[in-house]
Amino acid sequence: MVATVLGIRLRTALHLMRRDWWRAVLIGFGVLWALVFIPSLLWIQSALARQPADVRADAAVVIAVIAGLGWVLVPLLVSGLDDTLDPARFRSVGADARRIMPGLTAAALLTLPVLYFALAFGLIGFSWRPDGSAAVLVALLGMGLTLVGLVFGARVAALWGTRVLASRRAKAATAAAMLLGLGALVPLAYLLFSQGLSTVLETDFDLLLSQLALTPLGAGAAAPLAAADGDWWGAGWRLALQALWAVVLHAAWRANVARSLVVPLARGGGSRRRDDQVLDARPGFAVPADGPAAAVHARLRRAWLSDPRYLASLAGVLLLPSAFFVLVVPVFDLDPRWSYAVALLLAATVGWGRHNDVAFDSTALWLDVVSGRLGRAVMRGRISATAAWALPVVIAVALATLVWTRSWQDAPGLIGAAVGVLGVSLGVAAVSSVLVPYRAPAPGQNPFGAETGTVGAGFVAQLASSAVAIGLLPLVVIPFVLSLTVSPLWGWLACALGIAIGVGAYVGGVRLGGIVYDRRSGRLLAAVA
Amino acid sequence: MVTSALAPALSLRALTKRFGDTLAVDRVDLDIPAGSFYGVVGPNGAGKTTTLSMATGLLQPDAGTVHVLGVDLWAAPEVAKPMLGVLPDGLHTFDRLTGAELISYAARLRGLDRETTRRRRDDLLAALDLEGAGRTLVMDYSAGMTKKIGLACALVHAPRVLVLDEPFEAVDPVSAGAIRRILTSFVESGGTVVMSSHVMALVERLCDRVAVVGAGRILADGSVMEVRGGADLEQRFVELVGDVREHRDLTWLRQS
Numbered sequence: 207m208v209a210t211v212l213g214i215r216l217r218t219a220l221h222l223m224r225r226d227w228w229r230a231v232l233i234g235f236g237v238l239w240a241l242v243f244i245p246s247l248l249w250i251q252s253a254l255a256r257q258p259a260d261v262r263a264d265a266a267v268v269i270a271v272i273a274g275l276g277w278v279l280v281p282l283l284v285s286g287l288d289d290t291l292d293p294a295r296f297r298s299v300g301a302d303a304r305r306i307m308p309g310l311t312a313a314a315l316l317t318l319p320v321l322y323f324a325l326a327f328g329l330i331g332f333s334w335r336p337d338g339s340a341a342v343l344v345a346l347l348g349m350g351l352t353l354v355g356l357v358f359g360a361r362v363a364a365l366w367g368t369r370v371l372a373s374r375r376a377k378a379a380t381a382a383a384m385l386l387g388l389g390a391l392v393p394l395a396y397l398l399f400s401q402g403l404s405t406v407l408e409t410d411f412d413l414l415l416s417q418l419a420l421t422p423l424g425a426g427a428a429a430p431l432a433a434a435d436g437d438w439w440g441a442g443w444r445l446a447l448q449a450l451w452a453v454v455l456h457a458a459w460r461a462n463v464a465r466s467l468v469v470p471l472a473r474g475g476g477s478r479r480r481d482d483q484v485l486d487a488r489p490g491f492a493v494p495a496d497g498p499a500a501a502v503h504a505r506l507r508r509a510w511l512s513d514p515r516y517l518a519s520l521a522g523v524l525l526l527p528s529a530f531f532v533l534v535v536p537v538f539d540l541d542p543r544w545s546y547a548v549a550l551l552l553a554a555t556v557g558w559g560r561h562n563d564v565a566f567d568s569t570a571l572w573l574d575v576v577s578g579r580l581g582r583a584v585m586r587g588r589i590s591a592t593a594a595w596a597l598p599v600v601i602a603v604a605l606a607t608l609v610w611t612r613s614w615q616d617a618p619g620l621i622g623a624a625v626g627v628l629g630v631s632l633g634v635a636a637v638s639s640v641l642v643p644y645r646a647p648a649p650g651q652n653p654f655g656a657e658t659g660t661v662g663a664g665f666v667a668q669l670a671s672s673a674v675a676i677g678l679l680p681l682v683v684i685p686f687v688l689s690l691t692v693s694p695l696w697g698w699l700a701c702a703l704g705i706a707i708g709v710g711a712y713v714g715g716v717r718l719g720g721i722v723y724d725r726r727s728g729r730l731l732a733a734v735a
Numbered sequence: 736m737v738t739s740a741l742a743p744a745l746s747l748r749a750l751t752k753r754f755g756d757t758l759a760v761d762r763v764d765l766d767i768p769a770g771s772f773y774g775v776v777g778p779n780g781a782g783k784t785t786t787l788s789m790a791t792g793l794l795q796p797d798a799g800t801v802h803v804l805g806v807d808l809w810a811a812p813e814v815a816k817p818m819l820g821v822l823p824d825g826l827h828t829f830d831r832l833t834g835a836e837l838i839s840y841a842a843r844l845r846g847l848d849r850e851t852t853r854r855r856r857d858d859l860l861a862a863l864d865l866e867g868a869g870r871t872l873v874m875d876y877s878a879g880m881t882k883k884i885g886l887a888c889a890l891v892h893a894p895r896v897l898v899l900d901e902p903f904e905a906v907d908p909v910s911a912g913a914i915r916r917i918l919t920s921f922v923e924s925g926g927t928v929v930m931s932s933h934v935m936a937l938v939e940r941l942c943d944r945v946a947v948v949g950a951g952r953i954l955a956d957g958s959v960m961e962v963r964g965g966a967d968l969e970q971r972f973v974e975l976v977g978d979v980r981e982h983r984d985l986t987w988l989r990q991s
Contacts, residue, residue: 225755479833479836479870479872480870482833482835482836482839482853482856483836484832484836484837484839484840484843485836485839485843485849485852485853485856486849497843497844497846497847497848498843498844498846500843501839501840501843501844502844504836504840505829505831505832505840508831508832509831512831513831567827567829568827569825569826569827570826570827570828570829570830572793572821572823572826573828573829573840573841573844573888574844575792575793576791576792576793576816576819576821577816577841577844577845578812578813578816578817578844578845578846579812579813579816580844583844648827649827649830649831649874724812727792727812728792728793728794728795728796728809729795731788731793731794731826732794
């Protein structure tokens with residue numbers, strides 16, 4: 207069965223590459239990119255080897271923890287976990303979890319990212335050379351077990367995330383995830399802002415690392431330090447803890463796979479709605495006046511409130527701005543006014559996140575296409591549904607940062623720049639989502655899934671939309687920066703320019719997106735199907 | 736642009752579509768007379784869905800033209816598309832809406848005002864026996880119910896030409912009877928129905944004209960009587976498209 211499952215995976219990848227040659231090119235670029243970093247890894251290894259054993263262990267724990275966060279969060283935030291081996295695909299063949307798990311496990315461990323991480327972790331392991339071969343052996347074992355835990359942990363997180371988002375509690379779960387994420391950052395922010403980076407690093411960070419080294423997040427990475435000190439019991443129990451963690455995660459993964467094989471993702475759960483919210487929509491902000499655009503707006507409003515794919519996007523938008531505020535501002539001891547970047551980053555993240563918006567309709571967009579030449583109405587309805595919640599949230603965040611800095615003279619410039627960034631990024635998204643759409647998880651599918659290779663196609667579209675947005679954003683950001691650095695009078699100009707350019711880019715982007723939609727309507731379905 | 740009363744409901748000329756090395760539709764010429772109940776039949780992979788997708792604006796042809804009642808669909812979609820009602824096969828629907836909302840959505844996209852939308856939505860839910868399911872999300876519908884709600888969306892703006900891909904697939908006999916009555920009455924009132932199906936008996940029963948599609952080409956078309964040529968439609972179909980190459984006996988499947 208292992209060979210069969212691995213064979214399915216390889217065969218699928220080969221077929222896709224034969225059908226779309228560019229997938230092979232993108233994988234080639236990925237491999238090249240990874241190879242370019244190998245000299246850096248070798249340098250890190252030799253640098254670590256020259257450090258005292260405790261510094262080396264601390265560095266290994268930090269790397270293991272950051273890698274762990276990355277392995278769990280990246281697939282959740284960036285749709286792209288390969289779903290070739292989504293256990294749900296094995297439902298129809300009647301195989302049970304016990305039979306397919308060895309194959310799924312082997313397939314999960316034999317991917318390019320895992321092989322690359324194995325190389326990187328292996329090099330870190332070899333940095334224990336100065337402490338003898340026994341320490342190297344323990345380090346290799348510890349890092350190996352850590353990597354296995356990361357791979358299994360990512361699978362468990364994706365399957366649990368999928369289940370929660372497909373359930374009737376998806377909305378509450380998204381809100382809880384956002385609150386938990388922010389809640390976890392608050393103590394860190396408090397420490398960094400109140401004590402400063404150097405104190406935190408000297409006291410709290412050391413304490414944190416020593417605690418992490420006692421958990422499955424860092425035990426494997428810290429085990430060679432114990433071995434180097436001759437504490438074989440300490441090395442042994444850390445390795446055992448790391449191995450036990452991998453076993454527990456594998457069991458949790460297996461339980462999820464077993465469930466996926468017999469229980470389809472929860473759908474609507476038979477829920478009933480009393481009102482026709484398309485025909486008699488509740489009044490709201492930014493609702494278009496004309497019938498077709500209002501209908502699309504109402505449909506997208508429902509999606510933002512209940513579709514797992516949209517809820518997953520919603521949960522991810524706060525990550526970058528929050529991390530900037532909590533980590534970058536205090537760590538680099540920046541002027542408090544740097545916190546204004548939070549509102550601007552949030553606006554840019556929200557807008558950029560919609561660069562593939564049309565593809566989220568998947569083949570259901572046939573109804574929009576056959577109903578006439580409705581490109582403008584469709585795009586107006588779509589983008590206004592995002593703007594309806596994003597504009598108030600961005601302005602609220604801008605006001606919150608003004609409360610923090612107490613520099614109310616910066617308010618006009620900040621509000622103008624935030625509106626400008628949101629308008630420009632949504633305008634760019636309106637065009638890119640029609641011009642370069644790529645396959646997104648279809649309704650009812652794993653919201654974290656993507657067909658092998660679409661990550662690459664998405665990367666091209668993301669790069670293109672980012673480049674255009676980056677080219678346009680200085681128009682609204684520079685006047686605001688001048689208001690902070692040259693004269694507050696620039697603030698009013700930044701306000702006027704930001705609002706004018708933001709509204710102009712939004713309206714222009716939506717119109718242009720609509721025109722492109724109509725021109726490409728006969729190709730859109732094939733592009734997203 | 737003015738539509739011609741004498742023009743065919745659908746007129747396809749040299750319609751061509753290629754997917755990589757596969758020629759899915761090969762210079763198809765077809766006229767579907769206005770007021771007819773037209774069946775399109777063909778084996779799996781014959782190019783029926785691709786042809787109907789190009790004929791309804793869902794898929795851009797590589798070459799050729801499509802006219803709906805005399806209007807060039809790809810040159811003037813804003814005139815041609817309102818005359819079409821479309822039910823595709825195998826595509827998603829906006830399944831986070833309820834059945835009632837999905838019909839309202841289709842109606843509003845077609846420019847119907849609120850009151851007309853409300854009236855027609857309720858009529859369609861009743862006619863298709865979906866009144867009880869109108870408030871349920873489409874994601875919880877069975878395949879047959881999804882088909883019926885899709886048909887309601889195709890009908891809501893009272894089009895002149897209905898293009899339906901497998902409209903009876905997965906639909907229960909009672910609902911199928913209701914759909915047959917709606918479609919027959921639509922044709923009697925001057926409308927045109929173009930329907931693809933794999934069920935020959937259904938095509939013989941409902942359609943007055945039929946086209947047999949095979950390997951991306953029209954192998955035969957005309958009245959059902961003409962195409963049948965004295966045999967039954969299924970027999971004629973097998974003659975035209977060819978039987979399976981080998982009638983291999985699956986002895987291992989036998990129970991005794």
